[in-house]
Amino acid sequence: MEKIIGETKKAFITGNEAVAWAALAAGADSMFGYPITPQNEVMHYWTRISPQYSRSFLQTEDEISAGFTVCGAVQSGKKSFTATAGPGNVLMQEPFGMAEAMRLPLVAIIQQRGGPSSGTVIYSQQEVTLTAYGGNGEGHRIVYSTSTHQEIYDYTIKAFNTAWKYRFPVFVLGDGYQAKMREPLEMYDPEDKGIEMITPYPLIGLGGKIGVDREPAHFCNIYSMEEELYDVVMQFEQDYEAMSRDVIEYREFFCEDADIIILAHGVVSRAAEDAVLILRDMGIKAGFFRPITLRPFPGQQLRDMLSQVKPQKILVAESAMGQFAKLVKNEIYGENIPLETLFKPGMGIIDHDIVEKVRSIF
Amino acid sequence: MLLPAMPKSWYLPTKPHKFCPGCGHGIVLKALGEAVDELNIQDKTIFGFDIGCSLLAWDFFGCDSVQTHHGRTTPVMVGIKRSRPELICVGYMGDGGGYSIGSQHLLNAAVRDENITLVLVNNTNYGMTGGQMAPTTLPGQKTETSPFGRDPETTGYPTKGPEFIAAITSDSAYVARATVSKYKQLKRYTKNALRNQMENKGFSFLEVLSTCPTNWKTNAQQTWNFLEEEMESTFRLGELKTPFGKGVK
Numbered sequence: 001m002e003k004i005i006g007e008t009k010k011a012f013i014t015g016n017e018a019v020a021w022a023a024l025a026a027g028a029d030s031m032f033g034y035p036i037t038p039q040n041e042v043m044h045y046w047t048r049i050s051p052q053y054s055r056s057f058l059q060t061e062d063e064i065s066a067g068f069t070v071c072g073a074v075q076s077g078k079k080s081f082t083a084t085a086g087p088g089n090v091l092m093q094e095p096f097g098m099a100e101a102m103r104l105p106l107v108a109i110i111q112q113r114g115g116p117s118s119g120t121v122i123y124s125q126q127e128v129t130l131t132a133y134g135g136n137g138e139g140h141r142i143v144y145s146t147s148t149h150q151e152i153y154d155y156t157i158k159a160f161n162t163a164w165k166y167r168f169p170v171f172v173l174g175d176g177y178q179a180k181m182r183e184p185l186e187m188y189d190p191e192d193k194g195i196e197m198i199t200p201y202p203l204i205g206l207g208g209k210i211g212v213d214r215e216p217a218h219f220c221n222i223y224s225m226e227e228e229l230y231d232v233v234m235q236f237e238q239d240y241e242a243m244s245r246d247v248i249e250y251r252e253f254f255c256e257d258a259d260i261i262i263l264a265h266g267v268v269s270r271a272a273e274d275a276v277l278i279l280r281d282m283g284i285k286a287g288f289f290r291p292i293t294l295r296p297f298p299g300q301q302l303r304d305m306l307s308q309v310k311p312q313k314i315l316v317a318e319s320a321m322g323q324f325a326k327l328v329k330n331e332i333y334g335e336n337i338p339l340e341t342l343f344k345p346g347m348g349i350i351d352h353d354i355v356e357k358v359r360s361i362f
Numbered sequence: 363m364l365l366p367a368m369p370k371s372w373y374l375p376t377k378p379h380k381f382c383p384g385c386g387h388g389i390v391l392k393a394l395g396e397a398v399d400e401l402n403i404q405d406k407t408i409f410g411f412d413i414g415c416s417l418l419a420w421d422f423f424g425c426d427s428v429q430t431h432h433g434r435t436t437p438v439m440v441g442i443k444r445s446r447p448e449l450i451c452v453g454y455m456g457d458g459g460g461y462s463i464g465s466q467h468l469l470n471a472a473v474r475d476e477n478i479t480l481v482l483v484n485n486t487n488y489g490m491t492g493g494q495m496a497p498t499t500l501p502g503q504k505t506e507t508s509p510f511g512r513d514p515e516t517t518g519y520p521t522k523g524p525e526f527i528a529a530i531t532s533d534s535a536y537v538a539r540a541t542v543s544k545y546k547q548l549k550r551y552t553k554n555a556l557r558n559q560m561e562n563k564g565f566s567f568l569e570v571l572s573t574c575p576t577n578w579k580t581n582a583q584q585t586w587n588f589l590e591e592e593m594e595s596t597f598r599l600g601e602l603k604t605p606f607g608k609g610v611k
């Protein structure tokens with residue numbers, strides 16, 4: 001693969017710029033996008049840097065088109081991606097649904113902004129349900145919720161491999177803070193870290209003489225009979241379950257002896273991590289658990305931890321009105337631990353907020 | 363000191379307005395305000411504002427108004443007009459909102475000859491999101507997503523909105539292009555675009571060439587030059603379709 005970064009180096013850049021470099025380093029051939037804050041600079045950097053490496057960009061007429069052009073590009077055998085946010089993420093649910101239904105290795109970077117509707121252009125964690133379960137299907141998607149620029153870089157690279165390996169659409173779920181902030185990170189070419197990038201392959205335009213060398217490639221996403229669709233969806237479900245073991249990622253911090261477990265994801269998990277240290281200084285035994293993959297969710301891992309640790313309480317903290325908490329509750333159904341919440345839809349959460357909340361319930 | 367009067371239909375508590383210095387939006391909204399005043403329709407005019415810099419006008423008029431989604435102002439206006447035909451419905455949008463993401467609505471509303479008025483502000487870029495390429499960006503023009511200049515080979519030529527709308531509308535539609543550099547003409551066309559709806563003649567569409575010094579990164583002189591020399595020679599001014607007869611004042 002073409003070397004983009006050369007010698008591994010430190011950089012101090014915005015998350016959006018990190019996405020553009022990571023996609024280049026991952027060997028993405030093209031980006032299709034439509035302007036929306038706080039994602040714009042992914043396109044701005046991509047349009048400036050990518051021509052030097054003969055990669056392409058098209059600004060489409062809207063997000064529906066951006067998503068479908070990515071569907072076409074990956075079907076033709078190219079690594080392709082898009083980036084969006086908020087109302088753009090809403091519009092992209094149609095092409096994301098096609099990617100789900102046809103198992104297309106589409107990659108999308110989502111920089112969450114406030115909602116509903118145009119909301120704010122700033123920040124939120126309100127696109128969890130949409131990104132994980134949007135559309136009229138079963139959420140056969142992979143969603144990485146990042147919390148630092150290093151993770152944005154790492155998981156953007158990883159997203160292309162996960163997508164092409166398992167053929168489910170893959171999402172890097174960031175937010176406006178991660179998009180726009182500057183932060184130090186290490187940039188590298190995947191090979192230098194021992195990461196082997198999967199070579200993309202076409203699903204159509206396969207060459208040879210049709211009828212002689214091969215049969216034509218036919219793809220569809222609509223079925224005549226209930227049973228046909230049922231079989232397809234059940235097969236997806238089976239494949240999804242099978243790959244989950246390898247794809248699930250999470251992080252635990254000071255859980256072993258914790259009386260209270262804080263559950264957070266994305267950028268809020270940074271506040272949770274700091275809060276745990278502050279609370280420990282105050283003599284409160286806190287720990288935190290953070291799913292990195294929201295889909296597939298590390299449900300078994302969470303349950304195992306809870307049954308071992310037996311905390312007195314759980315606190316779910318998120319910048320939404322319980323979208324993440326729903327995922328959590330779904331996974332720990334039957335556990336008998338009081339669950340407290342700190343919900344701030346569309347607002348940032350800092351360590352102090354979590355510390356105060358814990359002190360008020362402990 | 364004598365200050366130029368603000369139109370009666372402007373809503374004073376929200377002035378001064380929020381557009382950048384040198385922005386053309388304010389001039390278009392002034393023409394709209396004076397047209398509404400002179401046609402005496404303030405109490406029955408409903409404005410729909412697209413997401414784009416247009417949204418900065420969401421509380422601009424002393425008229426009832428709704429802000430919609432990016433590109434969706436046209437169907438919202440159609441919904442209001444079809445439900446309450448006595449109201450004068452004016453959709454206000456940018457070139458990105460109208461010609462790009464909202465183009466299917468524009469095309470279909472025009473084909474159905476919806477009895478609404480659309481005012482589309484062409485500033486050759488996506489102003490609100492920080493200056494990306496728009497369908498109207500001129501060949502060679504640099505924007506955030508055409509950093510080396512718009513290349514017609516890969517991204518086509520500027521969208522000619524009124525020409526396109528004129529080709530698909532009925533004979534009684536009103537279609538025109540004005541510019542913020544010729545205020546009298548702009549105001550006359552604005553009035554015609556409203557009168558056409560008042561007389562139930564059908565679809566009315568006015569594109570207005572406008573300025574965006576913030577994203578063009580131009581000073582006052584360069585801004586005006588770009589508008590009058592570059593834009594006005596690419597986008598021809600005039601009434602492409604008018605049931606009132608050419609030259610009607």
Ligand SMILES: Cc1ncc(C[n+]2csc(CCOP(=O)(O)OP(=O)(O)O)c2C)c(N)n1
Pocket residue numbers: 034035036037063087088091118413414415416431432455456457458459460483485487488489490491496
């Ligand atoms: C579905 C959706 N996609 C993208 C956006 C982001 N967005 C807001 S304004 C805008 C562009 C506005 O440009 P234009 O319509 O030309 O108006 P201007 O600001 O130039 O007046 C975009 C892309 C959005 N709000 N919703």
Ligand code: SF4
Pocket residue numbers: 380381382383384385386387415485489490573574575576577
């Ligand atoms: S960004 Fe451009 S269009 Fe928007 S208010 Fe400023 S000058 Fe006007």
Ligand SMILES: [Mg+2]
Pocket residue numbers: 456457458483484485486487488489496
């Ligand atoms: Mg514009």
